[in-house]
Amino acid sequence: DTGVSQDPRHKITKRGQNVTFRCDPISEHNRLYWYRQTLGQGPEFLTYFQNEAQLEKSRLLSDRFSAERPKGSFSTLEIQRTEQGDSAMYLCASSSKLAGLPGYTFGSGTRLTVV
């Protein structure tokens, strides 16, 4: 297991289009998190799952955003009707209480550009 994988690494889309990102966590990790990071800022929490249950959603996660983790393994983050303000790096992380430190392992992110 080589860590948290995110696909695609980069996505350019036209305003108004829908996009979907995928995150594959470390297989033993039961928690999965999504963050959004805009240029020059720290990551902002969007949502997280424990197994397939979505436990918390940030107010940042508007109705255009939806995340799923249907079988408690990989997760998808969909943005509908993209806007230019959605341009950001979308980071996924996974964790497990049993994993010890560092606790959270991050993927390399998906960079979204909305034109």
Place this chain on the structure above:
Amino acid sequence: AQKITQTQPGMFVQEKEAVTLDCTYDTSDPSYGLFWYKQPSSGEMIFLIYQGSYDQQNATEGRYSLNFQKARKSANLVISASQLGDSAMYFCAMREATDSWGKLQFGAGTQVVVTP
């Protein structure tokens, strides 16, 4: 309200010198964890060091140490003997333990540039 504050947007440091990155936090939870991450230009978040609120001693990991002042709600990162490869963004983050291994809350980061 901002929970993690990093007041230094950017810093230059000479190779082999030590640098201190400031972080203050705000929480009413008696149990919490503080993390520092490094993010190079490639984008991945690299874990550096962790301090639990009940830990009696300041955390150390190689060239990284955390100056934890609980009463002041301060958790500054000290990098000793800076190397050119230390040039990156550095983020302080907090997890409040009302939900173990819940979300991390990040500061805005400090850009460190190490010069020869």
